[in-house]
Amino acid sequence: MLRQAAAAAAGGQQYPAATLYLVATPIGNLADLSLRAIHCLGLVDALACEDTRQGGALLRHLGLHKPLLALHQHNEREASAAVLARLAAGERVAYASDAGTPAISDPGAVLVREAVAAGYRVLPLPGPSSAAAALSVAGDTQAQGFAFVGFLPTKAGERRTALQAVLAVQGQSQLLFEAPHRIVELFGLLAELAPERRVTVCRELTKQFEQVHTAEAAALPAWLAADAQRQRGEFVLVLHAQALQATAEDALPAEALRVLQLLMAELPLKQAVALAAQISGAPRNRLYEAGLAIKNGASAED
Template sequence: MNIDASLLRQAAQAAAGGQQYPAATLYLVATPIGNLADLSLRAIHLLGLVDALACEDTRQGGGLLRHLGLHKPLIAVHQHNEREGSAAVIARLAAGERVAYASDAGTPAISDPGAVLVQQVVAAGYRVLPLPGPSAAATVLSVAGDVAATSFAFSGFLPTKAGERRTALQALLAVEGQSQVVFEAPHRIIELIALLAELAPERRVTVGRELTKQFESIHTAEAGTLPAWLAADAQRQRGEFVLVLHARAPQAAADDDLPAEALRVLALLAAELPLKQAVALAAQVTGAPRNRLYDAGLKLKRGGDE
C-alpha cells in the first residue's frame, strides 16, 4: 500500500493525541485481520509513542512499523516463550517505558498469545491498557444475522483428534440460545463441514473466509447443504475460516410439564385479565416460569376463541 506515512501519523496525532498515555504501561494493540486500512488512528499514534513493540512475530511487527514509517525495538513474545518474553517487557516497564503488544492479527489474547503477558505484567504491579480494534470473532458475528441468539461463546480452534473434535462439536451444538464462534484452518475445513452436516444438518451456519481481505466471502446456509457448496468451487476451501454455529432454539415445553395448580391459577386469572398481566400474577403466586405460563396462556386464549 502506497501511503504518505508522515501524513498518516499527523492525522493520528490530531485524532488521538489529546488523550493521556501513561508511562510504565503495557498497551495491547488490536491490529488488522487482513486489511491494513482497519488499523485505527489511535493505534497508529500509540505505536509512534511507545518505546518498544512486543509482538507475536517480529517479522509481522516490524513490517507494520515500516508501513507507518516507524522504527522501534522489537521483543518477541509468542506461545513458546511468553513467560520469558514477559520478563523482557517488565524490565522495560520498570525503567518507565511504554510498551505495546500486538499479535499477528486481531486482538491479542483472543485465540492468540497475550494472556500470560497480561497476567505477568499485572502481577508485577504495572498497568495494562487496551486499544480495541479488529477481531475475527466480532467481525463474523456482526454479519451472521443470528436472531435466535441471546449471547455468544468463542471456542477458537476445535481439537484436531477426530474423537475429541466430535465430542467438542456435539457439546457446542447442544447449547441453547447461544451463537458459537469457531476458527478453522483450510486443511481441516472439509472435515469440519462434513461433521457439522452429519450432526446438525438443519442448523444454520455462517462461514466467513478471508475476512476483510480482497477475496473475502461470507455464506450462511443450513449445515446439510455446506459440503456440496464447499465442493462446488475449490476457492471456497482456501484461506482462514471463522464460523458461526447459529443458536439452537429452546425446546418447547409441554403444558403438562407445568404444575396443575399453576395451570389452574393461570386459567382463572386469564379469564378476567389481559394475558401479560395474568401471566405475571400467576408467576408470582405459583413460582412457575413466566415464559412457560405465557405459552400455556396463548393456548388457553386460542381455545376460548374457537
Template sequence: MNNADSPLLRQAAQAAAGGQQYPAAALYVVATPIGNLADLSLRAIHVLGLVDAVACEDTRQSAVLLRHLGLHKPLIALHQHNEQEASGAVLARLAAGERVAYVSDAGTPAVSDPGAVLVSRAAAAGCRILPIPGASSAVTLLSVAGDAAAQGFAFAGFLPTKGGERRTRLQGLLAQAEQSQILFEAPHRIADLVSLLAELAPARRVTLGRELTKQFETVHTAPAAELPAWLAADAQRQRGEFALAIHAEAAARGDAALDDEALRVLKLLMAELPLKQAVALAAQISGAPRNALYDAGLLLKREC
C-alpha cells in the same frame, strides 16, 4: 498504504488521539487488522508511535506493519512457545518506566492468540494495562451472521485436531443450543469440519466467513447439511482462513411449532421437490418459520 503518506497519517492520529492520557510504565494491548490495513485505528497508530518498544507474535509481521507507518521500534518476540520467558523482558521494561505495546499477527491479542500470559503477569506486577480496541475476526463474523435470537455467544477458537477429541468437543458446543458458537479453522481442515457439522447437526444454520476483510472475502449462511456441497463446488472456497458461527438451535430460540396445515403442505411439496425448494415454498404458502420447516423436513426424510 504508501510510506510517503505515513507522516500525514501519524499527524491525523495525533490530532484524533493525542489528547488522551497515555501513562508511562504501562502495557498497551493493541488490536491490528485481520487483513485490511485500512482497519487500523488512528488511536492504534498513535500508540504504536508513542511506545518505547513493541512486543509481538512475529517480529517479521510486525516489522512490515511498522514500516507501513514509517515507524522503527525495538521488537520483542513473544509468541505461544516463549510467552513466559519473553514476558519477563517486557516486565523489565515496564518496571523501568517504559511504555510497551503488544500486538499479535492479526486481530485482538489473547483472543485465540498469545497475550493472555503477558497480561496476567503484568497485572500481577501491578502494571497499568490499557486496551486499544480494533479488529477481531470472531466479532466481525458475528456481526454479519444474523443470529438475532441467540442468547449471547461463546468463542471456542480452534477445535482439537484429533478425530475423537474433535467430535467430542463439537458435540459439547452443539449442546449449548441457546448461544451462537464461534469457531476458527485452517484451510486444510475446513472440509472435515463442515462434514462433521453436517453429520452431527444437519439442520443448524452456520455462517462461514472466509478471508474476512480481504479482497476475496466470502460470507455464506446455510444449514450445515448444505455446506459440504457448497464448499466442494468451487476450489477457491477452501482457501484462506476461516471463521464459523454456529447459530442457536431453532427449538432453543423458541421458534413457533408447526401446525398441522404447515406440515401437510410441506409433506405434499417434499413428494415432488428437493427439500430446500419444498421448504421455501412451504414457508411462503403457510407462513411458518423456514428454520422450523427445514428441521421438520429433515425428520420426515429420516423417517422415510
C-alpha cells in the same frame, strides 16, 4: 500525514508510562488499523509482537522504528519477563499478535496476567476482530449472547466430542475458527451431527476475496466442493443458536405471561420484558422468548 491525523484524533487521550498497551491489528485490510493504534505505536518505547517480521513490517508502513521483542505461544512466559523489565524502567510497551485482538485465540493472556500481577497497568486499544466481524454478519436472531470456542482439537476423536458438546449448547451463537486444511472435515462433521443447524461461514474476512455464506450444515460440503477457491484462507464459523427448549420447570407462570401481553400492547418488546420481569419476578430471558413468540405469532396472522 497519517501519523499527524492520528495525533490530531487520539492525542488528547492519556498514555501513561510503565503501561502495557494491547493493540488490535488488521485481520487482512491494513486500512482497518485505528488512528489511536497508530498514535500509540508512535509513543511506545518498544513493540512486543507474535512475529517480529510482521510487527516490523507494520512499523515500517507507518514510518516508525522501535525495538521489537518476539513474544509467541512457545516463549510467552520467558518473553514476558523482558517486557516487565521495560515496564519496570518506566517504558511504554505495546503488544500486537499477528492479526486481530491479542489474547483471543492468540498469545497475550500470559503477558497480561504477569503484568497485572506485577502491578502494572494494561490498557486495550480495541479494533479489528474476526470474531466480532463474523457475529455482526451472521444475523442470528435467536441468539441470547455467544460463546467463543476458537479452534477445535485436531485429533479426530477429541474433535468429534468437542463439536458434539458445542452443538448441545442452547440459546447462544457458537464461534469457531478453522484452518483451510481442516475445513472439509469440519463441514462433514457438521453435516453429520447437525444437518439442520444454520451456519454462517466467513472466509478471508476484510481481504480482497472475502466471502460470507449462510446455509444449513447439510449443504456446506457441497457448497465447499463447488469451487476450489472456497477451501482457501482462514475461516470463522458462526453456529447459529439452537432454540432453548422449555420445560415444565421453567415455563412462565400464567400471571407473568398475562402481564407481558398487556405491556406489549403498549410498549416495545425490550421495555415490556424489563417491566414484566420487575412486576412478576419471572426470568427476563424466558419473558423475552415468550415475547418473541407472541410477536412472531401476531406477525404470521397479519
